[in-house]
Amino acid sequence: MEAAQVPVIRENTEAIWEVLETIPDPEIPVISVVELGVVRDVLLEENKTQVIITPTYSGCPAMKQFEDDIVSTLESKGFPTVEVKMVFSPAWTTDWMTNVAREKLRRYGIAPPQKGSQDKGVLFDSGPKAVNCPQCNSSATELLSQFGSTACKAVYKCKDCQETFDYFKCI
């Protein structure tokens, strides 16, 4: 199931994917829109390029920026009329994020999401197993708030180096 949800690179769309991989997430510029997993498909028609995207969170204010950046970057590289289409199914999950992207997040100071831990402790927060501090790698960390600077992040504190840091939460 999981494998089937990774976008298939269609014939002749490789060049478009290559460009998309250079477009940064407007809020976390170390990873691209492709690495984040919001680009779901690319369709090339005679005079039109269609990029299918899905939002991270329903209300993510960066989505409009994603759309504008995709259109302007592709058009500046000479791709014909670019259209961005939003789909909601299958719903975005942090499981789509590659290991390379996770490592980039960690080096940027954001603890990457853990894989497949979305549904445990439904009514109450049992928290992820252990979120290691992206600064000193200590596992002695505690949740400060489930909601952080953007919808996709929670705030943690490291008990060893005393730094607070963002955790990219699982969804």
Added chain:
Amino acid sequence: MEVKDALIQYCLRLGDDAMIMGHRLSELCSNGPILEEDIAMTNISLDLFGQTRIIYTYAAELEGKGRSEDDLAYLRPEHEFQCALLTEQPNGHFGNTMARQMIFSVFYYHLFKELSKSPDESLAAFAAKSLKETTYHMRHACEWVVRLGDGTEESKWKIQDALNDIWSYHHELFEKDEVDEKLIDMGIITDTATIADDFYASVNEVIERATLGTPAGGWKATGGRSGRHSEYLGHILSVFQSLPRAYPDAKW
């Protein structure tokens, strides 16, 4: 009633609930009790506005009259809104906000789980997406009800009172009229009666862990689904809709 008309009304109700709840939480922006909660409220509010956009857009598309999601949010009069009265209730103190949020998100958590299996693909996609966000909202509210219930003497009686007050408003979430009946008959939505056991089980688990008593509320609020609202909705809309009504061509 045609299936399509029923589905439009149903989607509007989902959107109205999310939007008015989102608006109430947005009122806490810069007014939260502590910074972390200020940020939590606005994040949850943002998710709810996002959900509103998705489902209003679908309702507008089904309607096919050229209205946009903004038209549905900003240009409908009070009596055309069909939100449950629970969503309009004021924020009160933090315990009131959390009691209301707990009831709202526990209900929607169980409803979205069912709706995500709907044969209507758009409705199912909306529900599956919203379910993920609602799970976080629900945990946040449940944790707070427990912390306040199992807290100080003062926090305990305050959250108990808050629960008792809001309890009268939860019945409306389970109400059914011809809109629901039509969609249940067609197999598009699940009868809310089938999620009642799960809803009460979840709420009871929270109440028990919070060392609170079962809320005692004798009366049942009703009217929102047919456009008969509490005094609060008019005030909310007068704030919410003021800009697009004063400047009809405003773009943002």
